[in-house]
Amino acid sequence: xxxxxxxxxxxxxWWHQNQQQLTPWLFLAPGILFFLFYVIFPIxxxxxxxLYEWDGLGEAxxxxxxxxxxxxxxxxxxxxxxxxxxxxALYLFAIPAxxxxxxxxxxxxxxxxxxxxxxxxxxxxxxxxxxxxxxWFYDPTFGLLNAILGSVGIPPxxxxxxxxxxxxxxxxxxxxxxTAYCMILYLTGLNAVDPEQIEAGRLDGAKGWRMLWxxxxxQLRPATFIAFVVTIIGALRSFDLISIMTNGGPFGAxxxxxxxxxxxxxxxxxxxxxYGAAIAVVLFLxxxxxxxxxxxxxxxxxxxx
Amino acid sequence: xFPTPIERTSRTWQVSYQALLPxxxxxxxxxxxxxxxxxVKPDSDFAQGNYWGWPSSFEGFTNYSLxxxxxxxxxxxxxxxxxxxxxxxxAVALSCMTGFALxxxxxxANIWIFFMFVAGNFVPFQILMVPVRDLTLQMGLYxxxxxxxxxxxxxxxxxxxxxxxxxIRALPFELIEAARVEGIxxxxxxxxxxxxxxxxxxxxxxxxxxxxxxxxYFWAVVLTQGVESQPVTAGITSFNAQYRAAYHLMSAGxxxxxxxxxxxxxxxxxxxxxxxxxxxxx
Numbered sequence: 001x002x003x004x005x006x007x008x009x010x011x012x013x014w015w016h017q018n019q020q021q022l023t024p025w026l027f028l029a030p031g032i033l034f035f036l037f038y039v040i041f042p043i044x045x046x047x048x049x050x051l052y053e054w055d056g057l058g059e060a061x062x063x064x065x066x067x068x069x070x071x072x073x074x075x076x077x078x079x080x081x082x083x084x085x086x087x088x089a090l091y092l093f094a095i096p097a098x099x100x101x102x103x104x105x106x107x108x109x110x111x112x113x114x115x116x117x118x119x120x121x122x123x124x125x126x127x128x129x130x131x132x133x134x135x136w137f138y139d140p141t142f143g144l145l146n147a148i149l150g151s152v153g154i155p156p157x158x159x160x161x162x163x164x165x166x167x168x169x170x171x172x173x174x175x176x177x178x179t180a181y182c183m184i185l186y187l188t189g190l191n192a193v194d195p196e197q198i199e200a201g202r203l204d205g206a207k208g209w210r211m212l213w214x215x216x217x218x219q220l221r222p223a224t225f226i227a228f229v230v231t232i233i234g235a236l237r238s239f240d241l242i243s244i245m246t247n248g249g250p251f252g253a254x255x256x257x258x259x260x261x262x263x264x265x266x267x268x269x270x271x272x273x274x275y276g277a278a279i280a281v282v283l284f285l286x287x288x289x290x291x292x293x294x295x296x297x298x299x300x301x302x303x304x305x
Numbered sequence: 306x307f308p309t310p311i312e313r314t315s316r317t318w319q320v321s322y323q324a325l326l327p328x329x330x331x332x333x334x335x336x337x338x339x340x341x342x343x344x345v346k347p348d349s350d351f352a353q354g355n356y357w358g359w360p361s362s363f364e365g366f367t368n369y370s371l372x373x374x375x376x377x378x379x380x381x382x383x384x385x386x387x388x389x390x391x392x393x394x395x396a397v398a399l400s401c402m403t404g405f406a407l408x409x410x411x412x413x414a415n416i417w418i419f420f421m422f423v424a425g426n427f428v429p430f431q432i433l434m435v436p437v438r439d440l441t442l443q444m445g446l447y448x449x450x451x452x453x454x455x456x457x458x459x460x461x462x463x464x465x466x467x468x469x470x471x472x473i474r475a476l477p478f479e480l481i482e483a484a485r486v487e488g489i490x491x492x493x494x495x496x497x498x499x500x501x502x503x504x505x506x507x508x509x510x511x512x513x514x515x516x517x518x519x520x521x522y523f524w525a526v527v528l529t530q531g532v533e534s535q536p537v538t539a540g541i542t543s544f545n546a547q548y549r550a551a552y553h554l555m556s557a558g559x560x561x562x563x564x565x566x567x568x569x570x571x572x573x574x575x576x577x578x579x580x581x582x583x584x585x586x587x
Contacts, residue, residue: 023492
């Protein structure tokens with residue numbers, strides 16, 4: 001009896017002493033385990049899988065770097081890669097466009113709050129719906145775009161059926177919600193701009209573009225950083241719009257890596273899991289460059305704190 | 306304030322600004338307005354080529370009731386709710402705990418665990434696709450709502466942890482120290498001190514995750530097929546295949562599919578925006 005209570009006391013005191021070291025791990029355990037299981041391990045599994053030829057059902061056959069060699073000769077891979085670069089470059093346009101709209105809406109007139117929310121609307125809607133809407137907008141027979149072009153005498157264009165225009169057409173659809181996102185980031189950022197600096201700038205005779213460039217934009221840095229992160233990630237993740245609007249066509253001209261990977265691994269073109277994994281690895285490595293940069297910026301900021 | 310407040314500018318600019326605002330808004334939302342008009346048009350308008358004109362008769366009621374009563378749309382909507390709500394609860398609960406651990410305690414691995422969550426959150430979906438699909442198949446959860454929910458919870462925990470940890474970092478640390486001096490056990494500090502202060506963060510994350518998961522298309526396609534488990538984003542494609550060229554019904558279906566996150570946004574706007582800025586831009 002006495003022994004038991006002593007043991008108990010020792011136990012409580014052991015827990016008591018180490019409580020602060022152990023508690024964080026107990027709190028982290030479920031989250032970390034889940035995350036490792038579903039996110040971190042699968043990354044390594046994909047790396048491994050890219051060395052195999054596998055149809056998803058039968059026995060996987062080890063083929064070494066063969067998948068990557070095949071990738072090297074695959075024209076569709078280069079088309080997708082080129083489109084990814086175009087996506088990255090053009091998608092960034094959402095940042096200045098978002099800033100522009102934010103500046104336009106940063107006023108205090110009656111009903112401005114409602115205007116701001118309505119301008120933000122496209123971001124809340126599923127990309128599936130956005131894709132559908134823009135498909136109709138571009139439609140060669142009845143689309144609004146050609147109705148407008150026709151009224152100023154330009155012959156109709158079939159945006160989504162034209163290899164040269166299709167990617168740009170889809171990106172424009174993607175820019176619509178993305179610009180809305182950047183706009184809201186800048187609207188919140190503009191709220192935090194120091195009014196004294198603006199007044200000081202005004203006294204020094206700065207206005208318009210000079211004021212914007214030298215006084216406002218430097219203060220919007222945190223918003224710009226987040227806008228940059230979400231836009232890059234969004235550009236490299238583009239899948240929904242392509243799948244809905246063109247399904248990669250015409251003749252694969254609008255594929256990007258994320259879509260091509262899906263097509264190779266999980267569609268009627270066959271179930272080539274290993275080859276798909278190899279494409280995913282390439283996409284991952286591109287993304288990794290950006291992720292490393294983001295983490296590095298975050299790390300610097302943490303240190304500075 | 307920048308740009309110059311409208312009250313301090315010339316009269317002409319004031320008037321033109323007031324006129325520009327609604328004009329810009331209509332232009333900006335034109336694609337959506339078009340769909341809304343489509344959804345109340347009668348079938349015959351499309352057959353006669355009246356695409357962009359005024360509806361010849363108001364058929365909103367017929368179109369929407371057809372979507373709700375004669376298609377699989379209600380089932381898809383129900384699936385979407387069954388996927389979205391448990392995911393929100395799961396991811397927010399897990400990240401309250403991870404955020405607390407990473408935000409309050411100082412230990413060597415802290416920043417690396419945090420970076421693991423952040424980095425994992427930015428990874429392209431495709432690198433996870435084949436292994437996660439295989440895993441789900443092996444667990445017998447392929448084409449089930451549970452399978453999809455479990456993955457969503459795990460993946461969203463990355464983003465939620467980032468958000469929660471930053472939020473908790475910004476709380477006054479003296480509160481925790483004071484509680485420790487009182488000899489309150491750590492888990493009680495979490496439950497009675499920190500958690501009540503996290504309410505705004507929980508609200509913000511919930512709305513945001515609701516929208517993300519509701520609008521997810523990729524994982525719905527990868528992990529489910531068929532009416533019994535697919536959410537509305539994936540369902541709308543089969544809906545559209547069923548009503549090919551019936552633009553009035555496709556529009557009505559799209560609007561129904563898009564509505565819940567829109568309603569969520571308007572009801573909880575302030576929280577939503579706090580969430581989007583990752584809590585970093587105050």
